[in-house]
Amino acid sequence: MRVLIVENMKNTPFGQMGFALTEAGAELDIRRVWNTDPLPENAGGHDAVVVFGGEQSALDDDTHPYLPSLAKLMRDFGEADKPVLGICLGSQLLARAYGAQNLLGQAPEFGWHHVQLTDAAGEDPVMSGIDRSFPIFEWHSDTFALPDRAVRLASNPAVENQCFRIGRASYGMQFHFEASRAVVEAWNRDFAEMIASKHPDWLPNYAEYADTHGPEADASGLAIARAWVSLVVPAYSAAVREMR
DSSP, X not given: OEEEEEEOSSOOOOHHHHHHHHHHTOEEEEEEGGGTOOOOSSSTTOSEEEEOOOSSOTTOTTTOTTHHXXXXXXXXXXXXXXXXXXXXXXHHHHHHHTTOOEETTSOOEEEEEEEEEOGGGGXXXXXXXXXXXXXEEEEESOEEOOOTTEEEEEEOSSOSOSEEEETTTEEEESSBTTOOHHHHHHHHHHTHHHHHHHOTTTTTTHXXXXXXXXXXXXXXXXXXXXXXXXXXXXXXXHHHHHHO
């Protein structure tokens, strides 16, 4: 199975997603659009697509002119019934692709926060194996309205649409479930000055936060990653069930 990976900025560790994709034996085609890598014209050459986060908004077409093409490509995958995964900025682009409003600067979250699954998540192939409430890493300012045809799967008081699905297998996840503690620690180093200026309590208290929330967040994130990859690599499903 060949999976298209779209990186929107530098310092994009794949974390739990990378672990699950490698574990399943998926072939990765990585496009670093921040470094001018071209996007495919359509979904024809790949079995699924993962779009990671970025510092830009989903509407920053002036500074990131590829964004409309990326949103269209994500919808092309979905309309072809191929699995789609948008993380953070990727979820905002998926919402845009289906005509929903992007809401800029209206939902800042940083650090580990709890999200709650909706009743619909109980029937969902990716989210049904997760606890109804769990901590997960967040780093965003923007959010979006729920697209038409979408099913809301997770929410919290700060962000109504933390996770949604459109069709069989197009998922938008506002939270960074891929961000294991190893990923968060890399971001702490790479973005130390930015974090210290905006969240001065974070770095001094990181060890406590990580001990409190990190193990459960890591486990939930890996479970989500494995479940989504099972949609791409069906033979992987049996192995994932045995791991639960």
